[in-house]
Amino acid sequence: MEEMTIKDIAKKCGVGVSTVSRAINNHPDINPETKKLVMDVIKETGYVPNNSARNLKRVDAKCIAVLIKGITNPFFSSVIQVIEAEVQREKYAMVMQHVEAYENELEVALELIKEKRLRGIIFLGGSYYHDAKQLDKLNVPFVFSTIGTVQEKEKVKTYSNIAVDDRVESRKMVDYLLDLGHRRIAIVVEGKEAESVGQLRLEGYREALRARGIEEDEKLILEVKDKVDPYSMENGYRIMKEFLATGTEFTAVFAIADFLAVGVCRALYEAGLRIPEDVSVAGYDGIPIGRFISPQLTTICQPVEAMAEKTVKLLFDVIEHKAEHEHITFPAELIVRESTGIPKA
Numbered sequence: 254m255e256e257m258t259i260k261d262i263a264k265k266c267g268v269g270v271s272t273v274s275r276a277i278n279n280h281p282d283i284n285p286e287t288k289k290l291v292m293d294v295i296k297e298t299g300y301v302p303n304n305s306a307r308n309l310k311r312v313d314a315k316c317i318a319v320l321i322k323g324i325t326n327p328f329f330s331s332v333i334q335v336i337e338a339e340v341q342r343e344k345y346a347m348v349m350q351h352v353e354a355y356e357n358e359l360e361v362a363l364e365l366i367k368e369k370r371l372r373g374i375i376f377l378g379g380s381y382y383h384d385a386k387q388l389d390k391l392n393v394p395f396v397f398s399t400i401g402t403v404q405e406k407e408k409v410k411t412y413s414n415i416a417v418d419d420r421v422e423s424r425k426m427v428d429y430l431l432d433l434g435h436r437r438i439a440i441v442v443e444g445k446e447a448e449s450v451g452q453l454r455l456e457g458y459r460e461a462l463r464a465r466g467i468e469e470d471e472k473l474i475l476e477v478k479d480k481v482d483p484y485s486m487e488n489g490y491r492i493m494k495e496f497l498a499t500g501t502e503f504t505a506v507f508a509i510a511d512f513l514a515v516g517v518c519r520a521l522y523e524a525g526l527r528i529p530e531d532v533s534v535a536g537y538d539g540i541p542i543g544r545f546i547s548p549q550l551t552t553i554c555q556p557v558e559a560m561a562e563k564t565v566k567l568l569f570d571v572i573e574h575k576a577e578h579e580h581i582t583f584p585a586e587l588i589v590r591e592s593t594g595i596p597k598a
Contacts, residue, residue, distance in 0.1 A: 257300040259364060260350075265294050269353045271360035315345045317568070318371050320362055322352040322378035326484050326512060328538045328557070329377055332399065335561035336375060343569055345372070352379065355480045359387040366393065373568045376400070380449055388412065394571040394578075398564040399555070400450055401582075413571065413578040415564050417585040419450045422553045423457025423509070425587055426535055429551075430505050431465055433595050435533060438462075439473040439501075441492055441508040441517060443483045451483070454509040454537060472501050477513070484509075489516025497524050504532060504596035511536035511543050511552055518546065518592070529594035539588060548591030555585050 263270045268287060275283040276291035294300075317340050321329055333349070340347045350365060352358045358379045365371070374395040381401050388411065396413040401420075430438050440458050443451030455474070462469055475492045477483045489508055497520065506521075508514035514536030518528060526532050528548055536543060539554025560583055570576035 257298050259300075259368065262291065262294055262298065262300055265298070266291050269356040269361070270350075270364055271356050274360060274364045316348060316369060316371050317345050317373050317375065318348045318350060318362070318365055318369065319375045319377065320350045320352050320358050320365075320379075322354065322356075322358055322376075323482075323484060326378070326510065326538075327540050327542065328510070328555075329399075331557045332377060332561045335558050336565050339562065339565035343565075353481065354483060357387075359383055359391070362395070363387070363390055366391070373572050375564055375568060378449075381453060394568060396564050396568050398560060401453060410578055413564075413567050414580045415560050415567070415583070416581075417555050417560075417583050419453035420457040420460070422585040423454035423507075423537065424461045425457075425585075426507055426537065426553050427458050427461035428464075429587055429589070430507065430533065430535065430593065431461060431467075433505075433533070433593065435505040435596050436467060437470075437473065437503040438505045438507060439475055439496065439503045441475045441477065441489060441506065441513050443509070444476050444478055444480070451509050458507065472499070473503060484512050486512050486516035486519075489513035490520045491516070493517045493520035494523075497521075505535070505593070506532060507535045507537075509537050511538045511540045511550060514550055514552075514592075515542060515546060518550075528592050531597065533593040533596070535593055539586075543588075543590070551590045551593040552588050553585050554588045556583050559583060 259270055259273050263273045266273065272283065272287060273291050276288045319336060323329065337347055348369060350361060352361050358376055362374055371393050373393055376395065376397045377399055379400055396415060398415045401414065401416045401418060427438060440455065442455045443449055459469060475496050477488045477492055479488050489512065506517050508517050514534055518534055521528060521532055528534050536550050536552040539552050543550035543552050563581060567576065567579060571578060
């Protein structure tokens with residue numbers, strides 16, 4: 254029988270790795286019933302917490318961890334492929350860890366460091382703000398990739414960050430829709446409590462409206478409430494169906510992820526609305542599906558492969574003391590396709 258890991262315990266309990274860690278460490282920020290469930294499963298399975306000594310013997314010291322928040326988003330598929338190829342080329346092992354949308358990726362990383370001998374960590378997706386004390390606890394080089402951070406000036410020498418400027422690129426898309434003549438632009442965005450790229454893209458939307466003197470209408474901000482998989486096609490479909498039922502006037506929709514936009518398009522089609530004749534639809538990310546749906550999706554395309562290659566190269570350069578940490582912003586590209594046009598008179 255294989256030795257139990259903290260991930261196995263989390264799966265058995267139906268909770269995240271960080272929740273199991275809080276239960277083990279008697280952290281006050283955990284529901285008592287959840288804590289009892291975790292501890293009962295630990296007792297039942299005979300799991301021994303903090304078994305890093307045994308893991309150290311089993312795991313190659315040349316190991317990189319990749320923590321992915323939002324693994325169901327196909328945007329990450331290309332990123333992971335590039336990272337995996339580059340890691341193998343450097344003759345390192347790669348540990349891939351899925352982080353639930355509601356989990357703190359730093360807590361997951363800290364637990365992973367206890368269990369495995371890591372040389373470095375790559376964070377894909379996740380929050381744009383992190384607790385400084387938790388950042389300081391990470392004792393290996395790490396890179397935040399595909400997610401900007403508001404802490405760049407404070408932490409420029411302690412970690413790296415590679416991403417597009419989500420606020421700027423989002424504003425670029427909204428400016429384009431405004432230039433077409435749209436004034437009632439709905440935005441599909443992750444819930445406000447999430448400190449994610451969704452909020453940065455929402456800020457870009459708001460900046461574009463303010464710059465044109467257009468008053469923001471809260472009824473046009475459509476928040477996805479699903480914390481497990483917020484960027485799914487199902488959520489785009491569901492929230493657009495709900496929005497259409499309100500009868501609110503609009504001429505365009507900007508979804509902060511292409512997958513959300515695909516769901517939006519389906520809901521509009523079922524409502525008998527034509528794209529772009531009746532409603533323009535735009536997305537963000539530039540994933541391949543946008544080229545193959547009908548009509549083809551206008552989107553902000555991120556330079557996925559270039560960012561992934563730079564992420565791995567920079568991490569290895571820091572590990573090998575060939576470079577200092579950097580904060581790099583890549584430009585994205587507005588790709589105009591068939592799903593957007595001038596609004597109806």
